[in-house]
Each structure stands twice: as structure tokens, then as C-alpha cells.
Amino acid sequence: MRIGLLDRILEISSLLQLDMKHAFTGTSLTESRVHVLWVLHHSGPSTQQALAEALKVTPRTISALVDGLAASGYVQRRTHPSDRRAVLVTLMEDAERMMSKMAADHARLTTDLESVIDEADRPAFIRGVDAVAHRLRQLVHEEEVRYDTVGGSDLSLDEDSTA
Amino acid sequence: MRIGLLDRILEISSLLQLDMKHAFTGTSLTESRVHVLWVLHHSGPSTQQALAEALKVTPRTISALVDGLAASGYVQRRTHPSDRRAVLVTLMEDAERMMSKMAADHARLTTDLESVIDEADRPAFIRGVDAVAHRLRQLVHEEEVRYDTVGGSDLSLDEDSTA
């Protein structure tokens, strides 16, 4: 067995990450901050709770990310119309324009990547990707259940402080 | 247009990352540290320079990662036989055993993921994955060249301090 499917996918993941990283070096943007902007662009003004769920991080982390984005003028915290505890993180106009450009780049890259796959292979390819994604969702979900009940893995040398 | 290829791949990436994260919560291991161990397991004792190249981070970052791994007993710094400036980061015996288990898990997951793809689709699927990986390598390489010469992107609101 040479290079397996998993290694190929991992390489693609790391290449995509590199691609993102390159796109933002020299700016105040980072992957996490862009992730916030991406959610705002697609969902509209959102509470920090909603952002925390979308990014799967704690609310505290969102506070820090929003601080950074606000300092650079990408977003603004606005008062929530009906809940005075909450805040609506809102994209500024320039940032909205920038995100539209980014979405266009995203669509362009999608087309680009699809175009390098032989047309005859595409349906099978998409089926395969969906099957893999579905299986991974299943596996991650199983782990989350196990994790919430017992937790931990046997892959480490660390002392097991469960005792 | 519904969900495009790129979004599907990005979802798979994030699921794989989650999967890794779950596997190591509760231990002193992290994705970066495991990456170091993985390289050591596959390449044998390595200088920190070599590790820096493999992980595409600065040597300084490797110092910190190796410090953490050494403190937990995963690796040891040994003297390089022919270059007294260099150090050979070496897997400890227990860690070596652990990495063999991890490699087995990795192989198992590869098989698992392959098995959910319809057998008739597999050849086309692999061709597609390879084509996409190849195209991404090309794109990242182009960016690296452009980045080394001019640098920066037009995707940000930050002041351009090139002036």
C-alpha cells in the first residue's frame, strides 16, 4: 500500500490552509477572524453566542475575536433590539464589500478545482466526497457521545488522573 | 448552485481536525506536537531544522514544541554525532510504541473511509482527489512565488504600509 486516501485528503486540507494563510499574511486578518466575517456575511448580524456556536469555540473566545475585528474596523457591536444583554455583531460596509469579493474568489476556486477533474469522473467523485463526509460526521458524533460520558483516549503517555 | 466541491472538502477538513482534537483532549498532546511525533516516527531522529521544514514553521517554534514533548517524556534531545551545533530529537520507547498504535489507527481509518465509497466509484474518486491535490499544489506554489516577490493581497481593509 502506497499513499492512502486519508493522506491524500490530509494533504489537500493542509494545502487549503496554506492557501488561506497566504491570502492574509500582511493583514490583521487570521483564519479565525475570517471565519467570523464569513459567518456574518452569510447569516447577517449575529449575537456572540451564535458566533460561538458557529465556530465551535467558547463565548470568551468570540469576545477576543470581535475585539480584534472591531479594532481594525471590520465589524461593529450594535445593541440588540429586544435583548439588552446581547449584542449584534455587524459587518461594516467596507468589510461587507470585501467579503463579497472573498465569496467570489471562493466560487472561482470551486469552479477551478472542479474543472481539473475529468468530466466523466465528476459524478463518482462527488458521490465519494459525500460518502466520506457522511462517514466522518458519524465518527465525530460517536466520539462526542463517548467523550461526554467517559472521555479521554488511550493514545498518550500522560498519567490518567481519573483515579 | 447548492453546496460546491470546495465547501464539501472544507467540511471534511474540519471534521478531520475535530476528530484529532477529540483524540487528544485530556492529554498533553496537541495537533502540532503530534505532527512532530509523526514526523519522527516516519523519518527517525531528526534535527530541529528538519522538523521546522517538515512542519513549515520557524526553528523557534520547534524549540517550544520539543520543550513540551520532552517535558512529557515523549522525546529526548540527543547530541548529533557529527555536528555539535545540532541536536537529534529522538522518540522515547513508549512514545514509539504509541506512535505505532497511532499509525495503525490511521491505516484503519483509511480503510474505513475507503470502504464507504461505492467500489465502482473508487477509481474515479482517487483520480479526482489526485487532480485536486495537484491543482492546489500548483496554486500554492504560484502564491509562494508571488508572495516572495511582491507580497500581500487585496483582501483586507488594512492600511498598505508599503508606501
Added chain:
DNA sequence: TATTGTTATACTCTATAACTATA
């Protein structure tokens, strides 16, 4: 002079815990 790794410093992401204001 160039290379290997370190110390010093700093920024970002992330988490938990305690707290404030509001529901």
C-alpha cells in the same frame, strides 16, 4: 560567513472561572 539552536519579546487563539447586567 553561514548554520543550529536559544533567549527575549510579543501577538493570537483558546479555555476555565468569577462577575455584571439583564431576562
Added chain:
DNA sequence: TATAGTTATAGAGTATAACAATA
């Protein structure tokens, strides 16, 4: 009592710059 967000604190990853020891 529960929820939204913050302050306080801490650990990890990362980077640049200056420096030591060795090639």
C-alpha cells in the same frame, strides 16, 4: 435561576530579532 458578555488568568502556537556556539 438562567443567559449574554466581560474581566482575570493561563497555556499553547506562532513570529521576529538578537545572540551563542559551531561549521
